[in-house]
Amino acid sequence: MRTKAFAKNLIKICSHANRVAISGHKNPDYDSICSCLAMQEILQQQGIIADVILEKPLASSFAPIIKENIFVFEPTNEYDVVITVDSPEKNMLPSSVIGLIEKAKFTFAIDHHKDHTYYMQSSQVFEGESSACEVVFRSFEPYFTLNVRLSTIFYMGIYADTGGFVYSNTHSSTFAILSKLLVYDIHPDEIVQNYFMQISLGAFEMFRRAIDSVKFYENGQIAVSLLKNTDFEETKVSYTDSKMIVDYLQRIAGVKVAINIFEPEKGEFHISLRTASPDVDVSLIAKKFNGGGHTRASGLKLVGEYNKLLRALLNQTKTVLGITK
Ligand SMILES: [Mn+2]
Numbered sequence: 001m002r003t004k005a006f007a008k009n010l011i012k013i014c015s016h017a018n019r020v021a022i023s024g025h026k027n028p029d030y031d032s033i034c035s036c037l038a039m040q041e042i043l044q045q046q047g048i049i050a051d052v053i054l055e056k057p058l059a060s061s062f063a064p065i066i067k068e069n070i071f072v073f074e075p076t077n078e079y080d081v082v083i084t085v086d087s088p089e090k091n092m093l094p095s096s097v098i099g100l101i102e103k104a105k106f107t108f109a110i111d112h113h114k115d116h117t118y119y120m121q122s123s124q125v126f127e128g129e130s131s132a133c134e135v136v137f138r139s140f141e142p143y144f145t146l147n148v149r150l151s152t153i154f155y156m157g158i159y160a161d162t163g164g165f166v167y168s169n170t171h172s173s174t175f176a177i178l179s180k181l182l183v184y185d186i187h188p189d190e191i192v193q194n195y196f197m198q199i200s201l202g203a204f205e206m207f208r209r210a211i212d213s214v215k216f217y218e219n220g221q222i223a224v225s226l227l228k229n230t231d232f233e234e235t236k237v238s239y240t241d242s243k244m245i246v247d248y249l250q251r252i253a254g255v256k257v258a259i260n261i262f263e264p265e266k267g268e269f270h271i272s273l274r275t276a277s278p279d280v281d282v283s284l285i286a287k288k289f290n291g292g293g294h295t296r297a298s299g300l301k302l303v304g305e306y307n308k309l310l311r312a313l314l315n316q317t318k319t320v321l322g323i324t325k
Pocket residue numbers: 031032086112131132161
């Protein structure tokens with residue numbers, strides 16, 4: 001349900017607040033960062049100063065939209081209002097933000113995840129919408145004036161979460177927003193080349209290693225890649241820069257589930273699940289292990305012995321695929 005009251009109420013409460021904090025999820029992606037920055041700019045247009053809280057400085061790939069922003073990394077102030085974006089669960093937030101929520105008078109969540117857990121006092125969740133950026137755009141449209149920077153922010157968030165406007169979460173409403181953004185001189189070709197296509201040499205080295213690691217199961221229906229802790233130690237490449245493999249294996253004909261495993265810290269496994277099959281829901285695999293996400297793209301974290309957890313992952317994947325034997 002689209003509620004205009006949410007935006008009106010949020011603006012009203014923020015305009016009476018001393019301090020407003022905005023946060024996305026840990027290990028932020030473009031949609032998370034961009035929806036934070038969009039909220040910050042929208043509030044600023046309403047005469048409200050808000051801080052965007054981050055766990056740690058961002059990778060340089062976020063450069064075009066962050067240079068004029070000051071993030072708060074270790075909040076020492078208390079905030080009377082906390083707004084979260086793109087975060088379906090409280091435990092996905094930076095720990096400092098969880099502390100801020102406990103002390104805040106008013107708390108709001110803006111999200112598009114279908115497994116949103118309604119952990120804030122007031123929530124605006126449009127399930128299945130392309131991105132948190134789209135939810136922000138639709139909810140707050142009466143309260144902002146687009147400009148080059150805000151249009152760039154929305155474009156980058158929506159581009160990222162729709163895989164370049166092709167995932168099943170891309171609706172006519174998404175293109176309706178894009179047509180409004182492209183009125184401004186935002187150079188989508190340069191944004192896409194410089195921030196989504198171009199990769200560092202380190203990212204390429206990790207992609208090469210990940211490709212080399214791929215194993216197939218169940219007659220090629222399941223593909224598994226693994227970047228081990230030794231790969232991270234040898235290359236010194238960050239986890240964020242090692243994820244190029246994530247959207248790749250689902251492209252192989254016959255592959256129904258791509259399981260991409262990363263071990264940035266010894267014994268701690270970050271797992272990204274992808275599918276391009278319309279009849280497969282990878283969030284059902286992630287949920288089994290307390291992970292979450294979307295039908296086509298989900299993630300989870302596991303700690304333990306690799307062979308054991310791989311077996312558990314494969315078993316649950318087979319169940320989701322309806323493979324009984
Ligand atoms: Mn998102």
